[in-house]
Amino acid sequence: MASFLLIVQSTFTLKILLLILAGSLFGMIVGAIPGLNTTLAVAIAIPITFYLEPVEALALLSAVYKNGIYGGSVSAVLLGVPGTPAAACTVRDGYAMAKKGQAKKALDAALYASVFADVVGNTILILTASWLAQFALKFGPSENTLLVVFALVVVSLVGSSSLLKGLLASIIGLSLAMLGMDPMTGSPRFTFGNINMLSGVTLIPTLVGMFALSEIFVEYSNFCHAKAEGKSVDVPQDKKSRLSLKEFFSYWRTLIRSSLIGVFIGALPGSGPSTASFISYSMAQRSSKHPEEFGEGSVEGICASEAANNGVCGAAYIPLLTLGIPGDTITAIMYGALVLQGITPGPLVFTQQGDMITGLYVTLFICSIFMLVLGKILCRTLTNVLNVPKGILFPVIMIICFAGSYSMNNTMYDVLVMIIAGVLGYIYKRIDMPIAPTLIGFILGSQMERSLLQSLIKSENNLSIFVGSPIAIAFVIIIVLMVGSNFWKLMKAKKQK
Amino acid sequence: MKKVIVALFLLVLVLPCAFAQGSKEAVSAEVEYPTGPVTLICPWAAGGSTDITARAIASVAEARFGSPVVVVNREGGGSTIGTQEVALSTKGDGYTLLVGTINALAVLPHTMGLAYSPANFKAIGQVCSRDMGIICTADKPWNTITDFIQDAKANPGKYLVSCPQGGLQNILFQRLADMTGAQFRVYPVNNDTENLTAVLGGVSDLGVPGSYDVAAGQIAAGQVKVLALFSDTRAASLPNVPTLKELGFDLSFAPWTSLLVPASTPDSLVEKMRGVWREVIQSPELAALLAKNKQKPDYLDGAETQLTIEKQFKDFGETIKSMGLAAK
Numbered sequence: 001m002a003s004f005l006l007i008v009q010s011t012f013t014l015k016i017l018l019l020i021l022a023g024s025l026f027g028m029i030v031g032a033i034p035g036l037n038t039t040l041a042v043a044i045a046i047p048i049t050f051y052l053e054p055v056e057a058l059a060l061l062s063a064v065y066k067n068g069i070y071g072g073s074v075s076a077v078l079l080g081v082p083g084t085p086a087a088a089c090t091v092r093d094g095y096a097m098a099k100k101g102q103a104k105k106a107l108d109a110a111l112y113a114s115v116f117a118d119v120v121g122n123t124i125l126i127l128t129a130s131w132l133a134q135f136a137l138k139f140g141p142s143e144n145t146l147l148v149v150f151a152l153v154v155v156s157l158v159g160s161s162s163l164l165k166g167l168l169a170s171i172i173g174l175s176l177a178m179l180g181m182d183p184m185t186g187s188p189r190f191t192f193g194n195i196n197m198l199s200g201v202t203l204i205p206t207l208v209g210m211f212a213l214s215e216i217f218v219e220y221s222n223f224c225h226a227k228a229e230g231k232s233v234d235v236p237q238d239k240k241s242r243l244s245l246k247e248f249f250s251y252w253r254t255l256i257r258s259s260l261i262g263v264f265i266g267a268l269p270g271s272g273p274s275t276a277s278f279i280s281y282s283m284a285q286r287s288s289k290h291p292e293e294f295g296e297g298s299v300e301g302i303c304a305s306e307a308a309n310n311g312v313c314g315a316a317y318i319p320l321l322t323l324g325i326p327g328d329t330i331t332a333i334m335y336g337a338l339v340l341q342g343i344t345p346g347p348l349v350f351t352q353q354g355d356m357i358t359g360l361y362v363t364l365f366i367c368s369i370f371m372l373v374l375g376k377i378l379c380r381t382l383t384n385v386l387n388v389p390k391g392i393l394f395p396v397i398m399i400i401c402f403a404g405s406y407s408m409n410n411t412m413y414d415v416l417v418m419i420i421a422g423v424l425g426y427i428y429k430r431i432d433m434p435i436a437p438t439l440i441g442f443i444l445g446s447q448m449e450r451s452l453l454q455s456l457i458k459s460e461n462n463l464s465i466f467v468g469s470p471i472a473i474a475f476v477i478i479i480v481l482m483v484g485s486n487f488w489k490l491m492k493a494k495k496q497k
Numbered sequence: 498m499k500k501v502i503v504a505l506f507l508l509v510l511v512l513p514c515a516f517a518q519g520s521k522e523a524v525s526a527e528v529e530y531p532t533g534p535v536t537l538i539c540p541w542a543a544g545g546s547t548d549i550t551a552r553a554i555a556s557v558a559e560a561r562f563g564s565p566v567v568v569v570n571r572e573g574g575g576s577t578i579g580t581q582e583v584a585l586s587t588k589g590d591g592y593t594l595l596v597g598t599i600n601a602l603a604v605l606p607h608t609m610g611l612a613y614s615p616a617n618f619k620a621i622g623q624v625c626s627r628d629m630g631i632i633c634t635a636d637k638p639w640n641t642i643t644d645f646i647q648d649a650k651a652n653p654g655k656y657l658v659s660c661p662q663g664g665l666q667n668i669l670f671q672r673l674a675d676m677t678g679a680q681f682r683v684y685p686v687n688n689d690t691e692n693l694t695a696v697l698g699g700v701s702d703l704g705v706p707g708s709y710d711v712a713a714g715q716i717a718a719g720q721v722k723v724l725a726l727f728s729d730t731r732a733a734s735l736p737n738v739p740t741l742k743e744l745g746f747d748l749s750f751a752p753w754t755s756l757l758v759p760a761s762t763p764d765s766l767v768e769k770m771r772g773v774w775r776e777v778i779q780s781p782e783l784a785a786l787l788a789k790n791k792q793k794p795d796y797l798d799g800a801e802t803q804l805t806i807e808k809q810f811k812d813f814g815e816t817i818k819s820m821g822l823a824a825k
Contacts, residue, residue, distance in 0.1 A: 043543035047552065137698040181609075184685040185662045186575050187824065188609055195581050195612070198574030269694050324714035325694050332690065333544030340549065340789050346714010409572060450687070457684060458657065458700060 007355055011362040016059050019052070020363065023063030024370045028378060030064075031071025034081040034397075035208050035404015038068030039329045046337055054341045055359035061334050062360070063367045066118060066313045069273055070371055073110040073306050074378065077103060078385050079397055081212035085203060086273035086312075088439055089281045089305040091211055096297035101241075103383050108243035109302040111375040117259040117307035118368045121314020124263050126361050130350075132267045132315070133322035139268050141454035142465045146475035147268075148448040151275055153479055154282040156437045157486050165433045173438035176201050177445020184453055196413035201421075205405040205414040206442065209421025210428070210435055212401050216394050217426040223390075243299065251300050254284045258304045262311020267318045269327040270447065273309035278440045280308035314364065321345050321357065528769045534565040536593045537756075540579030540601060542572040546708075546790065550754055551596040553786035554624065558777045568596075576601040577611055584613035589762030591770050594621065597757045600665050603809040607817040608663045610824030615810045618757040619767045620802035621774050624783075625792040626751035629666065629727040630709030630738070632696060635720050637703075642725040643744060645703060646679045653680035659692045659701035661685065663822040666705040668813060669727060669750055671820055676746055696721070707752055709735075710791045727751065753795065755802050771799035 023045065030041035041064050049057035072084030077094035090110060097106035124132070139147070152174075156166040179190045180200020191197035249255075258280040265276035284304035285294040294301045319325045324346035326332035338345055343353055350357055385393070405418040428435055459465035467473050535558065539551040551568045559566040571579030576598060583595035595618070606614055631642055639645040649656050660666035662685035674681060684701040686692045689711040696704040697715065703724075706712070709732075715721035716735075723738045727750045731740060741748045756774060758767065775798065777783060784794040797805065817823050 040543070043548075046544060046549075137694070140698055140700045181575060183687065185822070186605065186609060186664075195574065195578055198578060198609075199572075202573075269690070323693075323697065324712075325690055325697075329542065329544070336544055336546065336549055336790075339791060342789070344713045344717065346712075347718040347720060348714060410569060411571070450685075454685065454700075457682065 004358060007358045008362050011055065011059075011359045011366075016056055016363060017366070019056055019060045020063040020366055020370055021374075023060045024067040024367065024374050027064035027067035028071035028074070028374060031068035032074040032083045032382075033404060034075055034079070034083055034212055034400055035204060035407065037084045037204055038065060038072070038086075039333070040408075041065075041068045042330050042333050046333060049337050050340065054338070054343055054353070054356050055363065057337055057341060058334070058356075058360050059363035059367075061337060062364055063370065065330055065334075066310065066367050067371055067374070069309055069313055070111070070114040070306075070375065072309075073114065073302075074107065074382055077106045077110060077302075078382060079212070079393075080215050081397065081401075082207060084273075085207055085443070086277060086309040087305070088207060088211070088274055089277040089309075089436065090302055092281075092295050092436070093298045093301035093305075096295065097299075097302075098386065100297055102297065103386055104241045104379070105243045105299065106297075106302055107379040107383065109248065109299045110306045111372065111379065112243065112245075112248050113255060113258075113303040113306040114310040115368055115372045115375070116255055117262055117309075117311040118314060118371065119365070120256070120259040120307075121263050121266065121311045122361070122364045122368065123314075125314045125317055125364070129318050130322050132263075132318050136267045136269065136319055137323070138469070138471060140469075141451045141458055142468060143471050143475065144268075144270070144451035145448060145455050146466060146472055146479070147271070148444045148451065150475055150479055151279050151444060152437075152441060152448075153482055154286075155278050155440045157282075157482060163486075163490070166437050169428075169433055169435070169437035170441040173441020173443075174445045174448075176206075176438075176442045177449070183446045183450040196411065199409075199413075200446075201442070202408065202414050202417050203443065204408050205418035206421040207439070208401050208405055209418040209423075210425035210439070212397055213418060213422025214425025214429055216398055217422065218429050219390065219394060247299070248303075251303050254288070254300050254304050255307050257287075258284060258307035259311040262308040263315040265308075266312035266315025266327070269319045269323075269325050272328050272443075273312040274443055275440070276308040276312050277305040278436065281305045317360075317364075321349055322347065324349075528766055530591055530766065530769050530773055531562050531564055533592060534567060535562070537566065537568045537596050538579050538583050538593060539568050539570050539596050540572060540576035540598075541570070543570045546792075547576075547596060547598060547754060549790045550625065550787065550792055553783060553790065554596070554756070554777065557780055557783045557786065558774075560782070561777055561780070575605060575609075577605050577609060581611060581613050583757065583759055584617035586759040587761045589619075589759040589766075591758060591762055591766045593758070595757045596624075597755050599752045599809065602755075602757075602806050603813050604663075604665050604668065604817070606810070607814045608822050608824055615803070615806045617760050618803075618806070619760055619762055619764075620799045620806060621756040621758060621767070621770050622778050622799050623753050623755045623795060623797035623802045623805070624778050625787050626728075626753040626795040627708040627710070627792060628732045628735075629669075629705070629707060629750065629752060630723045630732075630735075631670075631725050631727075632693075632704045632706065632709055632712050632716075632721050632723050633702060634696060634699070635722050637722075639724060640722075641739065641744065642673075642741065645724060646673075646677045649674075649679035649681050650677070654682055656681050656702040657684040657700070658682070658703045658705060659684040659686045659695040660705040661687060663817070663820075665752060665813075666707060668816050668820070669748065670705050672816060673741065673746060673748055676748070708791070713791075751793075751795070753805075754792070755797075755806070767799065 027041050030036045031038055045064050069086050072082055072087030073090045075081050075083040076087040076090040077098050080095035082088040082091050094106045156170040181198055182189055261280040262276045265271045281304045285291050316327050316331050319327045320331045326335040405414045408414050455465050537551050537555055539548050541547040555566040555568050580601040658681045662683055689706040692704045692706045693711050695701040709723050712721045726738055726740045729749045778796050787794050
């Protein structure tokens with residue numbers, strides 16, 4: 001215990017606190033800018049870590065990572081544009097609330113839920129890291145396939161008002177995922193001989209186009225029909241506009257469930273925060289007392305989405321540290337940073353680098369505190385964005401969209417993708433088709449194709465592999481029950497008519 | 498009068514240019530390089546292993562040149578997009594270099610049917626290479642690759658070997674199998690991390706990652722063993738693991754990273770560049786940075802690098818064709 005306190009003491013150095021402060025601010029701002037994502041923010045911070053001690057390096061990178069994921073929700077609420085893919089699900093309720101003049105409340109909800117899930121994620125990381133890692137390894141190709149199917153079913157069944165439109169949107173997303181390279185052999189598909197098409201449809205520009213550009217189109221066409229008002233929305237300044245902790249904690253069920261979904265998805269190598277937030281959002285809507293509020297500006301919806309994507313952050317360290325397997329691109333960059341420090345993540349890191357791990361744990365909690373404080377300050381300032389007249393705000397967003405998409409890879413191809421996605425998003429909004437299923441289908445499409453092929457190769461084309469383990473059987477039962485109950489509800493509704 | 502003087506003066510200025518045509522060799526020997534900022538194109542995302550190598554090269558070069566050396570990430574298409582961009586560039590001026598890797602130069606043009614080949618490049622020099630190994634979990638009954646081959650011969654098609662399908666590792670392992678008559682199935686993975694996950698999770702029996710170092714943590718903990726290395730010599734960190742050559746297989750290989758410029762770069766400039774960059778590549782500063790990134794400094798001069806790439810491109814092309822993986 002004495003040694004623990006010693007480590008805690010050695011972690012509370014001015015240098016580490018300053019690094020976390022700088023990293024948090026930087027992460028939050030980059031995360032909030034549409035088109036610039038957290039991966040980029042973490043990659044930019046890497047060269048600085050060359051001159052730091054291992055714990056300091058991890059503190060800086062964790063601060064950038066966690067606050068970047070949180071920062072994405074700020075622009076999701078204020079501008080209706082997810083700053084990062086992880087916040088794509090927050091847009092629905094967050095932006096709806098902002099339009100109603102409840103932006104502060106929505107931002108509070110996102111911040112508190114992020115911090116709450118962060119603390120849950122850190123605690124679970126500390127208590128059960130090695131156990132969860134072993135469990136994650138049991139997730140073979142067949143379990144992964146079923147997880148993706150589960151996510152798709154949940155999102156398309158629950159996320160939309162019309163089942164047909166939901167399924168159609170899912171299928172469009174899955175089809176988009178087929179463009180580019182075959183995920184297994186790398187052979188080109190639907191590339192029309194254009195080398196840029198080898199990357200397929202790039203995610204970030206698609207996201208920016210579907211949410212931001214399409215919104216600008218919608219606003220512009222409203223403006224042409226003289227329906228738009230000059231100022232965006234009023235931001236009430238009284239106390240009622242804030243979210244009380246009492247109301248926040250009244251959603252404790254959703255918060256805990258969403259954080260746990262986030263932690264679970266985060267511990268699996270290869271699944272990311274956007275998957276987690278989509279699943280948890282749909283689950284929350286399914287079990288909510290007020291499912292009709294979802295999409296219209298539900299605090300519970302924001303909590304579900306944001307708790308899940310920040311729950312992933314803490315848990316993403318589990319496969320990284322215990323197995324030496326980075327689960328996503330961001331932890332892959334951290335892996336690289338650790339290797340440069342002369343540390344090899346893996347089973348021995350806890351015994352050989354125990355002090356560093358304890359130091360990391362302490363810094364993770366400091367990051368959560370900084371997120372809360374900085375988030376509060378930042379929100380207060382940033383809500384002023386809403387007072388900017390639309391005639392100025394939207395052109396600025398448009399410039400950010402173009403610049404952000406271009407900067408991803410320094411190519412005009414990404415800008416083109418963004419524009420096409422913008423037109424597609426506009427059509428979606430005009431015919432009232434949900435964007436979420438398309439997005440989740442697109443994000444999960446290649447993962448599904450890959451794990452399906454891997455399963456069939458493993459089993460030599462025997463489908464029994466999908467009921468070959470307890471985890472797989474559990475997934476199959478849940479999927480069948482969900483589809484069945486929805487079908488049942490549909491039949492009942494028809495009979496009543 | 499004034500006009501005549503001006504005309505004469507101009508003539509004096511222009512004359513050397515006329516002679517320059519005749520004495521090209523003499524002038525080009527004094528090519529100044531580098532005189533401005535240099536760009537290194539990294540065809541992989543920021544933060545990856547090749548990116549870290551590229552940034553190490555850039556930082557050492559910048560200190561030596563005294564002018565900026567910038568890494569630009571042009572990722573996508575399994576590193577082919579950035580590679581093709583440099584390959585097809587018609588303005589080779591020596592200030593844009595590719596940090597090229599074996600897969601994009603010698604393997605993927607065959608399997609993906611791309612618009613470039615090594616003939617589109619002029620090599621400046623090889624920078625480093627890695628040790629490629631064959632790994633499995635410690636509970637597997639095999640202690641050397643020979644044990645596995647005998648087992649795989651007795652049970653054709655029973656064992657799953659994880660590697661990127663149609664990638665470098667797949668081709669090399671296939672060569673090993675062809676030499677011995679062993680039969681195995683490929684469990685396709687996209688990268689070393691997925692490969693390790695498949696091996697640890699028991700999904701595949703054997704893994705051939707691009708670098709055995711991906712499992713360094715597990716190897717140290719005794720959870721994973723390395724059955725053989727593809728390199729010419731044993732690795733310093735694994736003194737007990739034999740190379741395939743030692744075991745009697747005529748197969749040796751080390752995935753490399755090289756600096757290349759487009760073929761449109763003039764030969765005289767390429768000569769100058771090879772000299773300038775050799776000093777960067779062979780510097781002790783770079784060696785130290787590379788070792789941290791688990792890369793072996795492995796310098797080859799420009800001409801040798803060019804020959805290596807062209808030979809490997811041809812060899813792999815034949816194997817890929819015989820495996821039925823060539824692009825149609």
